[in-house]
Amino acid sequence: MLKGFIEVDIERCKGCELCIGACPPKIACLSMSKQTNKKGYHFMEQTQNSCIGCGNCALMCPDSVITVYRLKK
Amino acid sequence: MSKVIERDGVQYEVIWEKPKGLKEKQMHYCPGCAHSTLEKLIMEVIGEKGLTENTIGVSPVGCSVFAYDYMDIDMQQAAHGRAAAVATGISRVFPDKLVFTIQGDGDLAAIGTAETIHACNRGENIVIFFVNNAIYGMTGGQMAPTTLEGQITSSSPHGRDVKLAGHPIKISELVAQLPGTCFVTRVAVNTPQNVKKTKAAIEKAFNNALDKKGTSLVELVGNCPSGWKMTPVNSYIWWEKNMIPMYPLGVIKDVDNN
Amino acid sequence: MGEIHLMKGNEALAEASIRAGLDAYFGYPITPQSEILEYFSRELPKKGIAFVQAESEVASINMVYGAAGCGKRVMTSTSSPGFSLMMEGVSYIACAELPCVLVNVQRGGPGLGTIQPSQGDYFQAVKGGGHGDYHMIVLAPNSVQEMADMPSIGFELAEKYRIPVLILADGALGQMMEKVEFKEYPKKNIEQNWATVGKPEKRDANVITSLFIESEVMEQVNIKLQKKYEQITEEVEDCELYHADDAEVFIVAYGISSRLAKKAVDLSREKGVRAGLIRPKILWPFPTKVIQKYATQAKGFISLEMSAGQMIEDVKLSLDGSVKSKHYGRMGGMIPAPEDILKEIESML
Secondary structure, three states: OOOOOEOOOOOOOOOOHHHHHHHHOOOEEEEEEEEOOOOOOOEEEEEOOOOOOOHHHHHHOOOOHHHHHHHHE | OOOOOEEEEEEEEEEOOOOEEEEEOOOOOOOOHHHHHHHHHHHHHHHHHHOOEEEEEEEOOOHHHHHHEEEEEEEEOOOOOOOOHHHHHHHHHHHOEEEEEEEEHHHHHHOOOOHHHHHHOOOOEEEEEEEEEOOOOOOEOOOOOOOOOOOOOEEEEEOOOOOHEEEEOOHHHHHHOOOOEEEEEEEEEOOHHHHHHHHHHHHHHHHHOOOOOEEEEEEOOOOOOOHHHHOOOHHHHHHHHHHHHOOOOOOEEEEOOO | EEEEEEHHHHHHHHHHHHHHHOEEEEEEOOOHHEEEEEHHHHHHHHHHEEEEOOOOOHHHHHHHHHHHHOOOOOOEEEEEHHHHHHHHHHHHHHHHOOOOEEEEEEEEEOOOOOEEEOOOOOOHOOOOOOOOOOOEEEEEEOHHHHHHHHHHHHHHHHHOOOOEEEEEEEHOOOHHHEEEEEEEOOOOOOOOOOOOEEEOOOOOOOOOOOOOHHHHHHHHHHHHHHHHHHHHHOOOEEEEOOOOOOOOEEEOOOHHHHHHHHHHHHHHHHHHOEEEEEEOOEEEOOOOOHHHHOOOOEEEEEOOOOOOOHHHHHHHHHOOOOOOOOOOOOOOOOOOOOHHHHHHHHOOO
């Protein structure tokens, strides 16, 4: 069962990578895409299932492209 | 109550989503710009506190000139440096409304110094958000009053020479001396923890205005990846190493805790 | 009959503005208009009307922008050097289409000049003054009574057309005392659904701005403004005529000069010279049609101004070469003598 996951509005992502640095090192579930969006930016993706839904990536994201979900207790 | 969704038969809480108060239009800010984060946080607070109908914002000349394209509230766009005077006009005819400005360092600390200081000195019941990224971003990275000593910009190509161009100006410390200000704080959005502190500062400043305590000034020590000619990530490293030592974070004045 | 008082022009203007429903005043001291600021500083707080003595004229006009953007009846006043400082803000106000009333009690320039009355700011008033293609409606009182009448007229026009209205007075009108009658002024009766008042859930956010960065859009904004100015030019005109019917020499004069002109017309008539006066009470839009109507019977026009000759250009444009015309005036705060004006009238025959 996933502890958390994110959804990314990839067309609004500007590829600044601040989310990647904000993801806790032990989790490290994010990486940049090989392909680009319509504006030509590599966008952020969740590539590991280790997400705990801490929300750090969304806090840092200047463009509000990330929605964060966490397992309900 | 937070929103709940179901996935694979399991319930998940929505921990964070784009604030409803942000319009659909994509922000023009460069990748990694702190301006975007600030506007996001302001709209989060306005939404959470249910202040949309009670708020009028003022955008300046500079990078945040288009704030009204993103923030779904009634807004006015002010002439360069004059946002605090425009906010004064609004606040005086609508004393019960929440009135705020967003201004950069060129706008607030150079051309608008008089309007800023006098609005603070009159204790106008407004909130001033001051984004200090030590550069003129919109016009292409020229030296600002807050540019660091030795910092290279497009109009200080040999580095800021303080003998010729003066020293970086510390607006927060200046206005904190004025009896009209009730809350002056310096924040950053370079770490998740600091983002949370920034949001708390916005809440506090808005509460002050709703309680008619006087002027609150929240200085966001920001970055300018394009103006500094760095990647967003490198700008965050430079920000922490150079900007924050010169402009230390923390509450400079709070009349509630004196 | 309304109330009758003996008052200075500046004070009459201030009192009448309050009676006309003023919501806010922002100003800065400068001679010869400081009595307006002082009067408001005394009266407005008592009535719960917003008053700020700003740190500069630059700040005053931007406070006007903010409050006018909220749909309130707002005013500032100044004198010539201060009005120059306001030009940036007036340009923004014109583009953002904010109704407000501005007052320039003119003094002699250029530069710091003199505190004595002058009419040297005509170009600045009627041609725009700040950057970009815009106009203000410009009202020109010539008595303490009209100093009192014009704020209400100004607010009505400002709100009808969403335009800044300038009352272009001068140091003589501001400082002199005359009898003045205060009337019942109409209340604001116009919906301002564009104003920033706080966004209810069910309408889009209102934005007050003069920034339209795409050229295609900015051109359309300009076209819309120009159409509005054309409409105002069609609809708005106010002139006082004096002995115009049979006149063969016309003086065109506004403000304090028009009172000297009237005396000169009387002196001419005593000598059998058929002089007449056209006095624009509204300077922009300029009363071109009135000038053209009387051009058919005239031998010449004199533009009498306390300047080096500014309104003469609009007189000449109106005449379009059909009749000869000239400027006569004094500068630097000097007042033309009716006897000298008479000589100018005679020279046109």
